Amino acid sequence: MLIDKLLLKIRERYRFTEEEERQLRAAMVETAKFKAGEIIVPEDQEVSFSSLLVDGFACRTKYLKDGERQIMEIDVPGDFVDLHSYPLERLDHSVTALTPCTIAKLPHKKITELIRSNPRLARILWFATMIDASIHREWLISIANRSALERLAHLFCEIYHRLRVVELTDGLSYRFPLTQSELGEALGLTAVHISRTLKQLREMKLVTFHHRVVNIMDLERLKEVAGFDPAYLFLEPRTG
């Protein structure tokens, strides 16, 4: 089903009733498909629905004057790529497909109805957007304070933990379909330096990244090198 990955994430944290699941399912309307590289949600345009990523990888990006772009977050299946467009009404950035993507639409009107009929859902959806903010903060730490080696290790840890919740890992391995140049755009490094740093991680027997597949060889040591603490992902069950 369309929103299964999302439900995996919600169930991990909330006691979600069947009725609530039904309500959420019923609110999703049509789906859409995008090719790799296509813009799913353009910057600065009024949006009237939010997009749930059902399949594929996407990212939040800002384009800079010099033609460069910064990737500000990676979206994996089960993520709302732009739930924040509900309160914001327009985005300050674009959402771009990294691979072919399928999304399901949740109209903002339906969100308003959902919240009215069940205020607890407001807190759950709000929570989902706050995870993104928390990820932004952690990336800020990475880019401002961690070395290239640490940053790359940290990203591999983050994506590993996020994909595991939606059952898209295979042991310590997972598909992560970014080019080295895109990794660079996410981490504030050049593609050249990503290449050198990946080599280092390989030689240290921590991770390999080949053919868009991440293979973690030593998770404990990788976390240690990265200074990775999953607390910022808020994966534990909630009380509310």
Place this chain on the structure above:
Amino acid sequence: MLIDKLLLKIRERYRFTEEEERQLRAAMVETAKFKAGEIIVPEDQEVSFSSLLVDGFACRTKYLKDGERQIMEIDVPGDFVDLHSYPLERLDHSVTALTPCTIAKLPHKKITELIRSNPRLARILWFATMIDASIHREWLISIANRSALERLAHLFCEIYHRLRVVELTDGLSYRFPLTQSELGEALGLTAVHISRTLKQLREMKLVTFHHRVVNIMDLERLKEVAGFDPAYLFLEPRTG
């Protein structure tokens, strides 16, 4: 009154009824004071209320292994320093007073009641937390892509625009009580380099920063140097 600065911000964007203002006022309970340097909200602890900054400057920080810290956002009067603790229940970072601060408390239970009785408030409060996320994204751009000169110029522009809404600017001048070392912690630079860069900005006749007062000498050129576009602050009126 306690929440006047907050109301200035909300009224800038929403048609806020007297009844709504009254509801919000009534929900605020006691106030508290903090000395400069004190922790207002500690990391990783359950929180049962959110704090509105009434007076003073605060910041969101994470402490790193090596004793360093990263400032991830500057809070000015009228900002909720931890409204996101309502959906998150605990914070992934601390909130620290940069100057003596007064805060007013809004209990999470009251937020739940407010939202129940007036679902539009959910969207307004949610919106407030999404501005913070947007600021995080812009800081990510700064740290990943802008030079020291551009970063500093950008920060001065941001704070200018945010303080203007709450009427804490005096023409092109405003009190900004951070040390150069704290500026460094916010921008991912060393205090030494901040000093050199401030000198450059002074010599370029763009801004001065002396005795904790920012004096913008040429706003247009400063924005240009910074590549500053206030869109990410969402200061325009909302339709919702």
Place this chain on the structure above:
DNA sequence: CGCCTCATTGACCTAGTTCAATTTGGGTGG
């Protein structure tokens, strides 16, 4: 087979760091 994107490697360069020494200036006690 040949093309095109992606990855790798080498040589050199630079923005910002590090370390260390002064200077400045506001606050405080005698």
Place this chain on the structure above:
DNA sequence: CCACCCAAATTGAACTAGGTCAATGAGGCG
């Protein structure tokens, strides 16, 4: 009112992580 203190700011000199430029290799696919 002066002497002292201490945090903050400034400046110089040497260093380094990562960038830039440019050439080469390696798949994958029409």
